[in-house]
Amino acid sequence: MSATIHDEGVIALMLERRLVEVASAGMDSETSAEVAQLVADASKLTLAGLIACGRALHAAAAVCFARGDDDAEILHDMAQRLIGMAFDQVTLAAEPVPAGASRH
Numbered sequence: 001m002s003a004t005i006h007d008e009g010v011i012a013l014m015l016e017r018r019l020v021e022v023a024s025a026g027m028d029s030e031t032s033a034e035v036a037q038l039v040a041d042a043s044k045l046t047l048a049g050l051i052a053c054g055r056a057l058h059a060a061a062a063v064c065f066a067r068g069d070d071d072a073e074i075l076h077d078m079a080q081r082l083i084g085m086a087f088d089q090v091t092l093a094a095e096p097v098p099a100g101a102s103r104h
Contacts, residue, residue: 012052019060027064027071039078047089054082 022031038053045053061075 008046008048008052012048012056015053016056016059019056020063023060023063023069023071023075024067026067026069027060027075032071035075035078039081042082042085045082045085047086050082050086050089054079054086057082 019031019035022028035057042050042053057075057079061072061079064070064072064075
């Protein structure tokens with residue numbers, strides 16, 4: 001495992017923990033603005049970053065949903081957007097396979 005992946009993993013876990021803590025208490029305007037900026041800058045994230053941030057937002061959405069908080073739906077939508085962008089990166093990075101050919 002490379003140092004970069006380890007660092008991204010640690011950052012992702014810290015982000016998820018922070019978002020879940022904030023969501024447990026109720027999203028504040030500062031965190032909401034940070035989340036909005038994160039999603040706005042999503043095109044700059046690596047594949048691992050997109051997945052990690054999407055997971056963190058999804059966890060926060062689950063906490064908000066359990067509390068009956070209105071932020072749950074928007075956090076879930078943002079998470080889905082980032083995860084969708086990650087899938088797009090994977091799909092676009094895959095080499096096309098010609099008809100009738102097989103991968104080895």
